Amino acid sequence: MGLTTTFGSGDILLFMLEFFLFIIWFWLLIAIFGDLFRDDETGGGAKALWVVFLILLPFLGILLYLIVRGKGMGTRQAAQMQAAQSAFDDRIRSATSSSAPADQIAKAKALLDSGAIDEAEFAKLKASALA
Numbered sequence: 001m002g003l004t005t006t007f008g009s010g011d012i013l014l015f016m017l018e019f020f021l022f023i024i025w026f027w028l029l030i031a032i033f034g035d036l037f038r039d040d041e042t043g044g045g046a047k048a049l050w051v052v053f054l055i056l057l058p059f060l061g062i063l064l065y066l067i068v069r070g071k072g073m074g075t076r077q078a079a080q081m082q083a084a085q086s087a088f089d090d091r092i093r094s095a096t097s098s099s100a101p102a103d104q105i106a107k108a109k110a111l112l113d114s115g116a117i118d119e120a121e122f123a124k125l126k127a128s129a130l131a
Contacts, residue, residue: 028062029054035073036065038080104129 036042036050054061066073108125111117117125 025058025062028066029058031073032062032065035069035076039072039076101129 032054033051036047039047042050050061050065054065105126108117108122108129111125112119112122
């Protein structure tokens with residue numbers, strides 16, 4: 001007789017539930033640690049206490065963290081996303097700005113060719129771009 005294990009449909013469903021709960025628990029730990037270390041207002045000692053509490057009593061620690069600091073998690077996440085978006089926008093603006101003298105001269109030449117400016121204005125724009 002060998003050792004055999006049979007899984008009934010109830011055992012499979014229970015295993016799937018346990019696996020799903022483990023994934024959720026692990027995701028919550030990652031989200032909480034991320035929020036904890038991103039928060040500039042919390043001091044190092046408080047962060048260390050939260051980490052010890054989350055490691056020693058993980059289920060209770062997660063629940064207490066969500067109760068005590070859960071409301072601020074959303075605002076901190078939104079502030080971080082806003083800062084990242086504004087940094088991205090600034091980077092795009094600086095990359096697409098036409099601050100190079102050649103670009104300014106080309107735009108002035110296009111205005112001259114279209115008749116929007118005359119030769120004297122083109123010379124003035126060209127001199128200011130090269131200055």
